[in-house]
Amino acid sequence: xxxxxxxxxxxxxxxKYAYQPFTSxxxxxxxxxxxxxxxxxxxxxxxxVDSLTDLVNKTVRDGMTISxxxxxxxxDFVFNKVMRIIIDNGYQDLTLAPSSLTxxxxxxxxxxxxxxxxxxxxSSGMRGTLGDAISHGALANPVIFxxxxxxxxxxxxxxxxxxxxxxxxxNADEMGNANGMDGDSAFGSLGYALMDAQYAQTVVLITDTxxxxxxxxxxxxxxxxxxxxxxxxxxxxxxIGSGATRFTxxxxxxxxxxxxxxxxxxxxxxxxxFSFQTGTGGAALAVTRFLRQAxxxxxxxxxxxxxxxxxxxxxxxEEGLISRxxxxxxxxxxxxxxxxxxxxxxxxxxxxxxxxxxxGAMVDKLxxxxxxxxxxxxxxxxxxxxxxDGVIRGAIxxxxxxxxxxxxxxxxxxxxxxxxTIVPDVTTVVTPGESIDVIVTEVGIAINPLREDLLAVLSDxxxxxxxxxxxLQQMAEKKVGTPKPLEFTDRVVALIEYxxxxxxxxxxxxxx
Amino acid sequence: xxxxxxxxAGTLESSDIQIMLSxxxxxxxxELESDVAKQFGDQIKATITNVLEAYDIQNAKISVVxxxxxxxxxxxxxxxxxxxxxxxxxxxxxxxx
Numbered sequence: 014x015x016x017x018x019x020x021x022x023x024x025x026x027x028x029k030y031a032y033q034p035f036t037s038x039x040x041x042x043x044x045x046x047x048x049x050x051x052x053x054x055x056x057x058x059x060x061x062v063d064s065l066t067d068l069v070n071k072t073v074r075d076g077m078t079i080s081x082x083x084x085x086x087x088x089d090f091v092f093n094k095v096m097r098i099i100i101d102n103g104y105q106d107l108t109l110a111p112s113s114l115t116x117x118x119x120x121x122x123x124x125x126x127x128x129x130x131x132x133x134x135x136s137s138g139m140r141g142t143l144g145d146a147i148s149h150g151a152l153a154n155p156v157i158f159x160x161x162x163x164x165x166x167x168x169x170x171x172x173x174x175x176x177x178x179x180x181x182x183x184n185a186d187e188m189g190n191a192n193g194m195d196g197d198s199a200f201g202s203l204g205y206a207l208m209d210a211q212y213a214q215t216v217v218l219i220t221d222t223x224x225x226x227x228x229x230x231x232x233x234x235x236x237x238x239x240x241x242x243x244x245x246x247x248x249x250x251x252x253i254g255s256g257a258t259r260f261t262x263x264x265x266x267x268x269x270x271x272x273x274x275x276x277x278x279x280x281x282x283x284x285x286x287f288s289f290q291t292g293t294g295g296a297a298l299a300v301t302r303f304l305r306q307a308x309x310x311x312x313x314x315x316x317x318x319x320x321x322x323x324x325x326x327x328x329x330x331e332e333g334l335i336s337r338x339x340x341x342x343x344x345x346x347x348x349x350x351x352x353x354x355x356x357x358x359x360x361x362x363x364x365x366x367x368x369x370x371x372x373g374a375m376v377d378k379l380x381x382x383x384x385x386x387x388x389x390x391x392x393x394x395x396x397x398x399x400x401x402d403g404v405i406r407g408a409i410x411x412x413x414x415x416x417x418x419x420x421x422x423x424x425x426x427x428x429x430x431x432x433x434t435i436v437p438d439v440t441t442v443v444t445p446g447e448s449i450d451v452i453v454t455e456v457g458i459a460i461n462p463l464r465e466d467l468l469a470v471l472s473d474x475x476x477x478x479x480x481x482x483x484x485l486q487q488m489a490e491k492k493v494g495t496p497k498p499l500e501f502t503d504r505v506v507a508l509i510e511y512x513x514x515x516x517x518x519x520x521x522x523x524x525x
Numbered sequence: 526x527x528x529x530x531x532x533x534a535g536t537l538e539s540s541d542i543q544i545m546l547s548x549x550x551x552x553x554x555x556e557l558e559s560d561v562a563k564q565f566g567d568q569i570k571a572t573i574t575n576v577l578e579a580y581d582i583q584n585a586k587i588s589v590v591x592x593x594x595x596x597x598x599x600x601x602x603x604x605x606x607x608x609x610x611x612x613x614x615x616x617x618x619x620x621x622x
Binding site: 500 | 539540560561563564565566567568592593594595596
């Protein structure tokens with residue numbers, strides 16, 4: 014059947030997964046039932062285990078769901094260590110449920126799929142060789158892609174029931190008190206891993222730095238942890254976060270950033286106490302710089318910045334232009350290190366950040382968000398998942414969640430090389446057009462016709478030409494030509510859920 | 526017209542295209558490498574074919590490495606490659622431009 018964004022969801026998928034088709038971004042009043050883990054109480058005074066291999070053999074059984082976090086990003090050692098043991102010990106039919114999959118995990122996941130070790134995957138996203146393998150049908154069961162907020166919802170409601178969580182931490186004591194901000198491999202906020210620590214049946218902490226008991230501040234607490242195991246190193250500090258963040262010199266990105274800034278400052282939301290979230294791309298970082306100047310000029314301060322935090326945002330906190338950073342993950346060293354010295358940089362878990370099945374998540378209070386896109390279509394639907402060749406190469410991240418902000422801006426170039434960014438129909442709908450308010454490109458902006466109020470206030474801003482989304486799409490097509498449609502087989506290789514657990518779209522196997 | 530010598534035009538920078546022409550015996554023999562081959566492969570070949578036909582070239586081996594070039598770039602690089610291959614760089618055929 015066709016859902017609200019005109020995507021055809023095969024009936025057998027709806028039946029097999031008991032999915033409701035996506036209908037609306039409005040989820041007020043959705044009934045929620047949480048499923049807490051059952052376990053045996055422990056009163057021992059030491060949870061240290063010598064051997065990771067023994068621990069895997071003690072805790073993992075065929076058919077289980079295992080989880081990891083991706084806070085170490087491209088510097089992660091834990092995922093490969095654990096998966097190597099799991100593969101070498103011949104486990105079968107596992108479900109992999111990490112918060113996301115980074116490139117450093119690709120090869121071993123492909124190997125685990127080939128050997129039947131992993132037969133189901135749910136993740137925020139994937140790229141590179143793994144995305145390519147999945148798009149070519151390597152896994153019999155479709156991958157389920159969930160946003161960060163939706164993963165929290167799925168864990169809380171039992172849609173993802175984690176049997177064993179293997180959580181790498183840069184420090185821990187022998188009882189399992191741990192945080193993400195101390196140690197050689199510190200990464201800052203443990204936001205995504207906090208869900209696993211709270212809801213997994215068995216929680217294993219893997220660290221390279223044992224601290225004297227009691228280790229504080231404790232983000233993960235001993236009340237949640239079953240075992241602690243020490244290894245040589247949990248991550249490569251050089252690859253965990255990008256180093257010093259440099260501002261873009263790309264004139265196209267700067268032009269987009271300047272226009273985004275004008276859209277924000279001319280919107281009714283730019284007033285004292287406003288809140289915002291930005292991504293990490295070149296344009297998003299430049300927006301932070303322009304926004305800083307506008308805040309100084311107009312004597313406006315923000316109540317909070319949300320989501321993934323970067324050094325330029327920390328600078329605004331230290332300058333007194335933002336009162337709180339609500340931090341679910343840190344993208345660079347500067348942001349990770351500042352968690353220590355800035356008590357107003359608050360660590361938040363994925364549920365508090367973005368979960369729709371909640372008594373209110375922080376995204377509900379968000380005024381302005383700037384997000385990116387691989388594709389945007391004339392219905393304002395956004396694709397951040399499949400590339401121009403139809404192959405999976407992206408992640409939902411917090412896109413669907415943050416897009417519920419009062420002013421959701423998508424910043425993207427009109428074209429990338431010969432690929433149009435604004436298209437008649439996106440390859441994969443991830444975030445519905447209903448959530449999107451303004452598209453900003455280097456040639457001008459398009460405003461969602463649903464937002465007549467924004468059309469009124471943004472139609473006469475100097476240096477911000479307003480087009481219809483159709484006009485932008487035609488401009489892009491005129492530049493690059495009309496592409497031949499991508500070819501797919503009937504087989505479904507991945508499912509895109511909306512943040513409420515309804516189904517938004519499916520991804521088909523590519524035909525080569 | 527016959528190709529006199531193997532000739533190349535263009536670079537491997539993004540949004541450029543590198544086209545190499547050499548003598549052939551069997552019509553146009555394309556070898557195309559491009560990240561956008563699925564969507565634009567046929568169009569890239571058609572643009573180059575049009576240029577070759579304008580110069581009345583019957584046979585050529587055409588090796589193409591495309592880095593997402595727009596149509597006008599492809600045409601410019603094809604023209605340059607053809608003029609180099611035909612040894613007419615100093616006397617370009619203005620009629621086809």
